[in-house]
Amino acid sequence: MPVVTVLSSFAALLLVWQVSAGLWPSRSFPAPFAVFQTFLAESASGDLPYHLGITLWRVAAAFFVAMIIGSVIGILLGSRQNLDRFFNPWVTLFLNIPALVVIVLAYIWFGLNEAAAIGAVAVNKIPNVIVTMREGARAIDPRYSEMASVYRFGALDRLRHILLPQLQPYFAAASRSGISLIWKIVLVVELLGRSNGVGFQINLFFQLFDVAAILAYTLAFVAVILLIEFTVVQPLEHASTRWRRRAA
Amino acid sequence: MPVVTVLSSFAALLLVWQVSAGLWPSRSFPAPFAVFQTFLAESASGDLPYHLGITLWRVAAAFFVAMIIGSVIGILLGSRQNLDRFFNPWVTLFLNIPALVVIVLAYIWFGLNEAAAIGAVAVNKIPNVIVTMREGARAIDPRYSEMASVYRFGALDRLRHILLPQLQPYFAAASRSGISLIWKIVLVVELLGRSNGVGFQINLFFQLFDVAAILAYTLAFVAVILLIEFTVVQPLEHASTRWRRRAA
Amino acid sequence: AERMHVGVLKFGTVSWELDTIKTHGLDEKNGVEIDIRFFASEDATNVALMAGDIDVMVSDWLWVSRQRSAGEDLTFFPYSTSVGAMMVPAASPIKSLTDLKAKKIGVAGGPLDKSWLFIQGLARDRFGIDLADENEIVYGAPPLLAEKARQGELDAVLNFWHYCARLEADGFRRLVSANEAARALGATGDVSAIGYIFHEKWARSHPEAIEGFLKASGEAKALLNRSDEEWPRLEPVVRAEGRELDVLRDRYREGIPNRTVEEEEEDAARLYTVLMRLGGERLVGPGKTLAPGTFWRVRE
Amino acid sequence: MHPHAGAAARLKVDIARKSFRASSGDALDVLRDLHFEVGENEFACILGPSGCGKTTTLRILLGLDTDYEGSFQLPGLGNGRRIGAVFQEPLLLPWRTVEQNVRQALPHGLRDRNLDSLFGSLGLKEMRNFYPGELSLGLARRAAIARAIAIDPDILLLDEPFVSLDEPTAQQLRHLLLAVWSERPTTALMVTHNLREAIMLSDRIIVLSERPAHVIGTFDIKLPRQYRSDQVKLDLLRSFNRKFPDRI
Amino acid sequence: MHPHAGAAARLKVDIARKSFRASSGDALDVLRDLHFEVGENEFACILGPSGCGKTTTLRILLGLDTDYEGSFQLPGLGNGRRIGAVFQEPLLLPWRTVEQNVRQALPHGLRDRNLDSLFGSLGLKEMRNFYPGELSLGLARRAAIARAIAIDPDILLLDEPFVSLDEPTAQQLRHLLLAVWSERPTTALMVTHNLREAIMLSDRIIVLSERPAHVIGTFDIKLPRQYRSDQVKLDLLRSFNRKFPDRI
């Protein structure tokens, strides 16, 4: 049943795409088949797997760095009002610094290397994680924490059984939009100072106005994300939210 | 007391900046005073207020469009599991389409105009709002909705008294990181096809490698956001979360 | 042989030349080993040079002059005189700059683009028209503007030369090129708009490398100028074929600089004052004249 | 399938079967052949072991659970009727004050009614502007009772309304409830574990079995309430205990 | 300031004053000159009007509220002691099953203990793998009692543990509690509104006044529990009512 839904979802998406490509035929909006052909060609040449692999690695690295640092800071700020009041302007500042500025400064200070690239992406994303997790920490129900302190839960138990389950929806929101934001920033980072990766390729194709190739790379990335979503995230999420009363 | 905290926060920030600018002196990392001078010069010439005003307008327009559409879709998907299962791949797809692609397609289809620009930004942001609000809708406590249906709350009352208070933290997270994401995309939109706005200016300065000017524009925007944060958002938020038991 | 790093746009015109150098081993022959770093945007090459990751990149002399006034020791060696041109569809009623009234004009490179300033200056000096005031100007990304011109949304577009060449292959014609405008504003010949840029200090400490590199570049240009056989080989790099490739080839050849550095520098200095008048300090920076040393002199 | 048909005089419950599927996978039969009736404007109490299905029954009558086999009908005129429900937990909206919680449940015509005397007799006068998190459990229960009474209900469905209250307060509230019930024609169904309370309040006591719940028997009290002296109540208690020896 | 000093034999409470500031701005005096003691391994009950400050007192003893004037001491060896607490609401973690809820509260040494007989005597055998949202309130309360008992507590602090249970079940649990309490040396303090329950279980009944709460008087029951026949209990009830005529 879920499989059928997903398949029909993809089918509908393809159909919408095909039809609208038919209605507004344009070089800048290729039909699915054209994109698929480009995908095959780019895959056969080895370009797509190579650049996609590198980009995925960067996304993954920046994602873990950003989620861990951002969650820790966010939970801290959300549970300590005085800290939050002090650092809130900082968070707002870093939240709104254009990606460009951070990336350029990172490259200039730390050189055009992987560490600078991934660090720049993480710095761009961390404030977003902070903001989301901070809301989560603020919404924590103090009664469960009280129960835990009465029953002398250890720090780890408290984290696993009290904090994380309550933060789960915020964590889910932060990671879903997080992956996508990181991917978008990685594109910029690769545009500004790397010689490989999907962002590098996409910009090249943009200069040639080869939208089919851009879409082929984009969809390859989306496919990987969807694969992870269906095989890892959803089962995990299903298990961790099983306790919620299902709607009547 | 809060005012003192905020002021000392700014002071600390300036100090950190000044010191690090002293430690790593570089044309690409100007000291606060240099940025302030540029800010004054750009303000006096009228450039900064003009471009900032236009950008703020675009940010505001895209923000409202994205928040409204995204919230409605997100709440719908979060409360209807079958809809969600069907549209989840679509959301993931749109979440991960590079800003560049959306912007270019919008410009190509709808022409190089304001509507295309704002629409493109909104389309970039909507999936993020959906993802966050969907988590919020999933986490809604069904018991309150049941109470509301027993007491025959009208649709509006249900929204105001049952849904929104529970979605408030998600809404806060989505709007905070939303504003910043939208601002960043507006920069790209202005870079790619508008002839005014902060993004247009920043690109100009980037070509001249004038980081002080870039920072001046950035900080002017951040200042506006902080002003809104302190005068509108925080009082509102304070009022709407007063019911939460304060931590001991 | 000494190693040096050159940063270029992957599908930019410079990589045609570098590809030719590598294919024919011209670098080894001249005693250097060129390591090509590909980037996806010009900004990226800027950042890379600033970050010390590459030794040589391509940009224009005005930028160099401005950076020199700001204290950087960058210097410039002519690479190509090809510049942008104002393009209109072949069937367009627009025949000269005087027809550009109440039109929608796309301009790549922004309001401070040199080509755009020259053409504006020409329109103002010769016809008394203020192009920016009397038309709707759309600044934007070069590929997007080219596409918009093809779509017909723009009445005219000022774009970088290789986009113009491709447009030409698609049936556009040149209304006026920036070089014509520059000449009308006082230049005595085609001035190299862009060139190889590097730190003076690096060049002084690596004389063999820079000399070998510039020699190799000259030889590659000569080869590309001379031989039609070279071009089909470049198809995958140029990403064009057929008529498009032919137009690109012809325009490339036209753009090979043939004057001495001294002549170039004199003209550049002349144009600098024009640009100062047109673009103001905002464009040229604090320097009143072309910064001395902007043009690199090969040791005789 | 579930014709909770319109204007019937009696409350009539005919549930053939209700079962839950727990998330652990177990199926749990909760109700089996549950049939009982409550006459027009009668006050009935339900007595049954903990976990037997009393709350589930009320939820079905409230329309909150529609996944069962069988049917029921409520007295009164279809959709116009107002149900005063007291849930087993207070279920106040934590983000609204006591007074707001009560007022928001009022039908629009009654929104502005004076609640002073109601709050006064429930001992909530000082707590009108408190948030539920600032109430003791007993006070919260009283607020929930206030909400059910304030709407001038046509039917009362009460799930253990008087637990967590000291005897004097509980007794006072029982009298208040009787006053409300007799003031307008109201059918009342109340779940309780307190036999004395049932004997004091009801016209009929419905005794349920262990899960899956069905009616073991009913105990009708024909004597009008004003004649139920302490001695009479003791006699009733004894005769109830004779009839249902396991119920203490 | 609050020397809940180490190894004392008696539970000793000396609270001069405790007041709340509600978010509405009102200050509320809750405890005033509350002094009482409970002997070593005694079982004491607290009786008092709803909203007088009983839960607040327990919260102070549990260390959950430190904002008061006065001091108290708990029996037992400082930090090593284990407090079995039953809160007024069950406070189970909704995202953990019944068994997990109980097990996670166990000290590490006892984590693997066999809980079969405990669950059996609480009637929770079938519900071990249920999530709290799938329990009836009575079952949830029993799970909370299981959690308090399972840790082999040194002190028992119980806030109305036996409400929402039918009499037979409640009676069975009272016996279970007594068994646990007498098995190891345990001091117990239990809040209840049920005088019969207090007379059955306790060595001493502490009667509190209306808010602000202080002790009106205590009622000591010297007779060992096994000699408290129904007749004795009735006599005790009468003499209690004579001593505290307002408490019914």
Ligand SMILES: Nc1ncnc2c1ncn2[C@@H]1O[C@H](COP(=O)(O)OP(=O)(O)OP(=O)(O)O)[C@@H](O)[C@H]1O
């Ligand atoms: N959502 C659910 N999923 C699975 N089982 C459920 C669910 N809701 C209730 N149950 C089970 O149904 C049975 C009856 O529950 P119900 O709440 O009706 O009991 P009750 O008679 O009100 O008990 P109490 O007096 O303790 O409140 C219980 O065994 C409970 O565990």
Ligand SMILES: Nc1ncnc2c1ncn2[C@@H]1O[C@H](COP(=O)(O)OP(=O)(O)OP(=O)(O)O)[C@@H](O)[C@H]1O
């Ligand atoms: N966080 C708080 N802020 C303000 N007032 C509070 C807060 N917590 C409790 N109170 C008030 O303190 C008083 C005592 O509350 P407490 O919970 O101790 O009562 P209780 O004796 O346990 O009553 P019950 O028998 O109803 O449970 C109540 O009037 C309550 O409104």
Ligand SMILES: [Mg+2]
């Ligand atoms: Mg129940």
Ligand SMILES: [Mg+2]
């Ligand atoms: Mg209490």
